Amino acid sequence: MPELPDVEVFKRYVNSTSLHQKIESVEVRNTKILGGVSAGKLQSTLKGRMFESTRRYGKNLFVELDDGGWLLMHFGMTGRLKYFKDMDQDPPHDRFLISFENQYHLAFDCQRMLGKVDLIEDLEKFIGEKKLGPDLLELDSVSFRERFGGRKGAVKSALMNQQVVAGVGNIYSDEILFQARVHPGTEVGRLDDAALEKLFRETRRVLKAAIERGADPQKLPNSFLLSHRREGEKCPRGNGEIRKIKAAGRTAYYCPACQPKANC
């Protein structure tokens, strides 16, 4: 689940629940979700501190501590956050639990444990080391075209490559390509400036619409592919039947009628 829109929603969730309160305790329930930091270091660093602000870059969420430094959260495939008071509300796959002085808790729930929690000193350094491309909501259309220009390979692969542009994964790449009427296997080099411009606009429109609706698939417009990700399902534009293929190593859903393979 957690692509750019989801992580942006998590960021706003942290902003509205967890800032400016003293952290009373920290519990690491499964060390597999830790990045480079040890459980002890994480506990000693967070205890007694407060969260001051948040930042998102691609699919990464950073939470700033009141004495500098950042808590990094990456949600993998199944990560999410939950803020609650009574421990009977503790989510089922709570791997990392922060307890505040106000008796509320923030849980990092991560069923498949592919998410990561870590401590970061320098955001720019982190982004540089990961070689992340620009965040998809931060770059303009010129930079977008530059990032794609001269690349080889399939457009879906490029959209999902965090080193090209950061934030989009399998689900939203399908959505963007559907909205832009581009077949997922289209070679990037076959897209002219107009097509890249269209792709850029649809990327922004899709991501922003998803964020506005809390990244909840149920709340997205019916014109979106997202809730029709089943083979044989009718295309939301009424043009064809949704098909499932392997593209860029992932399962891609698309509408052959809206997204013809003609110019791949």
Added chain:
DNA sequence: AGTACCACCTGACGGC
């Protein structure tokens, strides 16, 4: 530079 494949994990689902 790109791609294909595997690994990391748990859990849900369909077939038998």
Added chain:
DNA sequence: TGCCGTCAGGTGGTAC
């Protein structure tokens, strides 16, 4: 009911 293979929206490594 139970067992087994397959698959799932992410990332990173390796080999080609």
